[in-house]
Amino acid sequence: MIGIDWYLALSAILFVIGIVGVLIRRNAIVVFMCVELMLNAVNLALLSFSAYHGDIGGMILVFFSLAVAAAEAVVGLAIIIAIFRNHLSVDILKVNLLRW
């Protein structure tokens, strides 16, 4: 039998890999994919809590978080297309005009 701490530790590792990816990568699409990885890690944590509590609430939240991820993906990719049309690049450093 695997303890819940293993699932949670895995979820924490994936979450932190996602954070690091968001902060160091320059390609907007990859940054967004790292955010998706973070959401996935959270879903794993939620589901393992749900499974160990034997409560359906966490599972329902995972369901909604999937729907939200889909909505975000649609809007986010539309924004990335708009950025690409303006700058012909998805590099967030080249894009950065506004500061302070």
Place this chain on the structure above:
Amino acid sequence: MNYLHDIQAFLPGVIIAFTGLITILLESLKRDVRTMYGVSAAGVLAALIAAILSSTSEGGTAFTDAIVYGGWSSFGQVIILIGTLFSILLSADYLKSKSLHFGEVYAMILFASLGMLVLAASNHLITLFLGIETMSVALYVLAGLMHYRKTGAEAALKYFLLGAFATGFLLFGIALIYGSTGEMTLTSVAAAASPTPLFLAGSGLLLTGIFFKIGAVPFHMWTPDVYEGTPTTLTGFMATSAKTASFVAFALILVRMVPETSYESWQSVIQVIAILTMIVGNVIALVQENVKRMLAYSSIAHAGYLLVGMASGGYSAVLFYLFAYTIMNLGAFGVIAYFERTKNFDFTSIESYAGLGSRAPLMGVLLSVFLFSLIGIPPFAGFMGKYYVFASAVQAGMIPLAVIGVLASAASVYYYLRVMVYLYFKPEHKPVHLEKASVLFTATLILLAASTLYFGIEPLVSVTDLFGFVTGISP
């Protein structure tokens, strides 16, 4: 389950949702934007009346504990809807001059407003999450409305990437809180919670997500860029209604979810963030040359004052402040939107406002009223708001917090007055041809200015009287 009762409990939101859907349908049937403008304004007005009626009601929970209604949750909805209504009223002329006057814009404003209403009524962590996401997704789109301009597309990208990143933290916080208690309804969480490491870690991550949404330091990085790139009247919407929604949800969490055993640690975290936010917001605002960025940093500073109220538990004071802030800030953005309608002239820097006080006397006076109120000079509503917030800090024994707040707002006099100095005491660079403001637009601004003055002179006897019904939904 009694569905009629549930629908009635969330009537403002239901009206807004239907109006939004009708607006989209109208857009596909008939391409007259004026109709959609009228329909959405009427819908928001109806929702506002429903919310006002609901705010005096007994209060309770609906949809199997998913939401609360009545009391200050409904008053929060009233403030949000006032913000939405005035944003819509001010938007038409401005958006038309920027060739952005599509019916979908109103639909997106309405959907964002629905998310805010959900957020301000959330009694369940799932409701909280979905409210934040509905609001954010609609606001990402509004931020990217001027996507054919580099600043517009960039504002949307920055807002979106950072917002999605913050969502990850918020969701992980919810997950850990759920894990430690096995519950997701706010009151059940409070009942089941013990200050275990798991619960504390979850609280920390949840707070991070909320601080991002209200733009508190050090999670404020997105604010200036997003405010600059968004169409001005919609920036006003973002700065007022979205902030109100997040603060009301924050208050609901503090009152209903945080168990007494860990309340103090939450309080001390909020205090530290409040001090940082007030100082950083005001100091960076001092050096801004761009009016919208100046207002962005000033809105960060205002979030700091509001956090002072949150830390000291003065929720009624926070609500009054949010109300005052909504009317005065929307007014300020409205006047700036009026100036920005001018063709062939760039109104981004403060210097471009030189000498306009005599060219457009009415708008100059209105802008001065709103700026005086933002500074917190009596007899305007902003003064009463600040007074109540700092008074509640003093009452709670947080004297240093109140002192820092007063000092920080004294510093803010400089950057607000600077705009007025340019308006009235600097010579005009070159003559610009200002557009004529429509009657509705001017009337809206005058109404906002009048209520800024009215609620400053007549602050409804005392806050406790105004929010006597606030106790209606305490846990």
Place this chain on the structure above:
Amino acid sequence: MEIYAFISFAVLAIATALGMVLNKNTVNSALMLVLNMVSIAGLYLLLQAQFLALIQIVVYAGAIMVLFLFVIMLLNVDDDEHLFDRFRVKYLIVTLLAVVVFAQILYGIAGVTDLLPELSSDMTTVGTVEAVAEVLYTDYLFAFQITAILLTAAVVGALMIAQFKADPETGEQES
């Protein structure tokens, strides 16, 4: 048996996550993420959540990631020349933040083993489609409706941004 399955899925998940972050080619990154999601779906099965394992593959690995790949192909993004930029101070902050968050989470989960010793026996019934459907349309009806509006808003909004209406004022226009 279960332990071997867990270990292989976990190793696959971590390896693909690292592979995604450290890959210069965007398409490869996306494919790595697909694999990552499939391995997480495997973990869901181990947790006896059949319905979500299915949804994870259909919605995430299927729909969302195909959208990603589609956009990557559409924009025809070049490989990144440098994986990271040269700004060194940033890495310090990144490391610090990652360590803080990781420590915070580990600190959180340290005490949880005693609290929740083993997989709840209810899971055989809780994870099924029937169980999810039953609460979704009753207890969580409100959230369900709001999600409907959220998805509508997202689709309309995406069209608004991605559709390129020209700006007649300045003539800034493309394609």
